[in-house]
Every structure is written in C-alpha cells, then in structure tokens.
Amino acid sequence: MNRSLLLKLLSAAIVFGAWEIAGRVPVSYAFPTFLDSMTALFAMSIDGTLLRAYGETLRPLVAGIAISALLGIVIGLWIGLSEFCDWLFSPIFIVMQAAPLAALIPLLVMAYGIGLTSKVFVVCIMAMPVIVLNTASAVRNTPSSLKEMGRSFLGSDFDIVTRIILPSASPIIFSGLRLGISAGFIGAILAELKITPTGVGDIITYSRSIADYPSMYAAIFSIILLAVLFLNLLERLEGQLFAGNNRGYVSD
C-alpha cells in the first residue's frame, strides 16, 4: 500500500519534472513551465475564477454522465438480454461511437440551440456508447452455469438479473463506465470549445486568445485532475460493492 503510493508519487514527480524541463528549454513559446502553470492555477482558485468556471462546466458534465450511466446500463442490460433489442439498438450506438462528433456539433446546435441541452447531448454522445456496448457484452457473457444455478435454486427472473447477471457483469460494466466517463469529460470541454465558450472551455479559449498560456494549461490540468479523482472514486466504489470480483473468477 505504501509502496503503491510511493510509486504513484514517483511517477507524478517524473511527469511534472519533465514538464518543468520542457517548459524551461522551452520546447515552444506557447508551452509554460509546470511551476508557472501551478501558480496560475493557484491564482485562479483564490480569486474564484476556477470555482465559477466549474459551476458552469459541471452542469452539462454531471447531467450528461448521470444520464449516460443510468440509461446506458439499462439499455445495455436490455440489449444483452434480448436479441430483438440488440437488433434494434446496437447499430445506433456503434454508429454513435464511430461518429466524428466535432463535425456533427453544428447539427446539434441547429436542433437544440446553444444552451445546456446541446452540451448535455455532446457529453452523452461521447459517454454512452462505450457504457452501453460494454454492459451488453458483459451481460451476454454471464456464465451460463451461474444463471442455471439461479434458476435451479428458484430465483425469479428479476432475482437472476439483479443478484447474478449484474454483479457478474460488474467488472466490465465498471470498465465501460470508466471509459465512458473519461470520454464524457472530453465531451464537456469539446462542447464548451465548439458551441459556446463557458466555464473551463471559456478559460481555455480566452487565455489562449490573450496568450496567457499558464492559465490555459492550468485549466486543462485542473480538468484532467478532476477526471482522475473521479475515476479513482469510481474504482473505490466498485471495490466496496463487489469485493470478491477483485481477484479474478472462480473458474480460473
């Protein structure tokens, strides 16, 4: 445990050290050092800029991720359980996953305007497909002997779905959630860069336009940090919920 913490700190030190050196060389005039960026981050946190920005950014982000996670797991479960539903929905999500989103944003803006709705859509389009497709394939691959066990011990269909299929699919559902949520973060920033500059996207656009590169990188750094923290939290949650899943399956 201490060793893993030590390794994490070490790898952070290496990355930040490399950043600092690259900034000092400098590799580009537009690339600030690590320390300058952190100073800018500190300044923005103190004067409340960052807080206000996240107030804006988190709205489409949280709404989009919540919708993607809930709806994504439900639809994925449904696709995994029913062949008809697979036929009906799978192509939509496969297309969604492959679509060049940035090019489609003008269409979304035409349909839903430049407000919150469009941004939530962008987050959902980024986050949902991988959640749905992962859930569906995990559900479909539930070991058949576990399902038979549930039936032979008189489980109802609902019991079998909630107590056997979902927990058994949980490692892959969670990995889908992790991928989906990171994509959702990308989607939220993309929406703020491409639709209307608000929140963190506004800081990035504005600082770039006035060549305040430390602030721009500080904003990017903060969103990455938030994503990493959130994903760690998700991992904790998974460990709490399904302790035995942690170390592989019984059949190995």
Place this chain on the structure above:
Amino acid sequence: MQETTVAMSRTESARRDADPSGPQGAAVDNAVSVRCVSKTFGSVEALKNLSLDFPRGELTSLLGPSGCGKTTLLKIIAGLLEPSSGRVEVGGEAVTGPGPDRAFVFQDFALLPWASVLRNVAFGLELRGMAKSEREAIAEKHICEVGLAGFEHSYPHQLSGGMRQRVGLARALAVDADVLLMDEPFSAVDEQTRRKFQEDLLDLVRNERKTFIFVTHSIEEAVYVSDQIAILLPRPSRVSEIIRPSGFRDKGADNLRRDPEYLDIVDSIWASLRSYVE
C-alpha cells in the same frame, strides 16, 4: 455383456435377500421416476424414450461415455430443460420447472465470485426470501458439516478446487431438498481430493436419507459410491442396463476398492462401454 448380467443378477438377488421391501419388492418407493423421456436439440436426438426409476434414499449414478445425454437427463430432472416428450415425476408430482424438492450441484461449482462462502452457501435460501439471520445460521451449520468452518468470510478465489465444491455441496444441502442432483461434481477436483469426496459422499448418503442422482464418467467412482448404476449408451441415449452393487457396501471404505465384486463390476462395465469409446 454376459459377465455383466451375471454380476447384475447376483447383486440383485443379494439385495432382495437382504431387504425384501426394497425397491425391487412390491412397495416400490421411487423419489424420482422418468417416464419415456425424449429430448431433441434441433435435429440431434439427445435422449430417446428413456425410462428410469430412482429409489428413495439411495444414490443412483448415471454412467456413460461422453455425449450420451447424462447431463441432459439430469437437467431435465432438475427442471432446467424441458423434455420434448415424456414426463418426470418427483415425489409423485410431475416436474414443470425447478422446485424446492431438488437441489443441484454443478460441475464448475457455479459459485458467485463476489460473494463470501457464507453468502454463497445461503444463496439458495436468499432466493427463497428467507431472513438474513435465519439463513446465515443454517448456512453456518452446513459450512461446518462439509468441513469449511473458519472459511465463512473467504471468497471463492481464495479456496482450492475441492473446497469450492464443498461450498457448492453445502449450498445444495442448505435448502434441504429431498433430491440432490450432482453433475460430475468431482470431475474438476484433483484425484486425492476426489477420493476423500467419494468417502464423504458415502457417509452423506447414509446419514442424510436423501435421494442422490449422480452423473459421472468414471466407472470406478460410480461403482464405489452407488446403490444403483444406470448405464447410458449414446446416440440416441437409452438405458442399456441397471446394476445394483450391494454385496460390498458394508465392508468399509478401506476394503472396498479391492473387493472382488467391486473389481468384477468395474471390469464388466468397461467391457460393455469400451466399444462406444472411440
């Protein structure tokens, strides 16, 4: 073939002498009876017109080469598969699906990897809606019974193959069904563990007064543990003979494996099966 018949008649007459009211007597008490069951998967005929009785309180093995439909028959009895025609009766009632009178022990254990031993053993009761404290008390009793005391809070991946199957067995015992259906339960555990299991199984049959239906592909195992062996031949599957070894049952676990009757039966079964093994 000839030899088998001899062995069969000998064991059967020995049994009749010992116990006139036994399954071959007038008052036949069958826990499970299978009547003219056929099962087809698409165009493949897995079972054809198969009839077989399972006397109450005894262990019956279904023995045969792979692909002979042993597991299919077991799953039909369990209510997990529906027969294409024919009927299965458990305790006089026709089987329409899984029921509380039957419990299944799986070849691959079918344990929930995210659940502790305690929850796994109690899972059958959990699905029946029993309160947590009540079902855990029952589960703990059966965990001790199968020799896993102290492992209640371990997870399946922390146990050896043999211990995992003990969990599967305890789960089946915990629901207190009349009939235990075991699908090659010992095939995934190592040889030494398997021998110990077989000895334990004999005690279990003696003490529990339950009906056991045991699928195996091991001739020695079938002869060692069974009161009755049904030999199934493949494509389509049918019962080719029923053997009731009984002369050596009370000679004790240590002497059993070198008893002449035991060895004769093993040999004769092999003689009748060998032509079906490619």
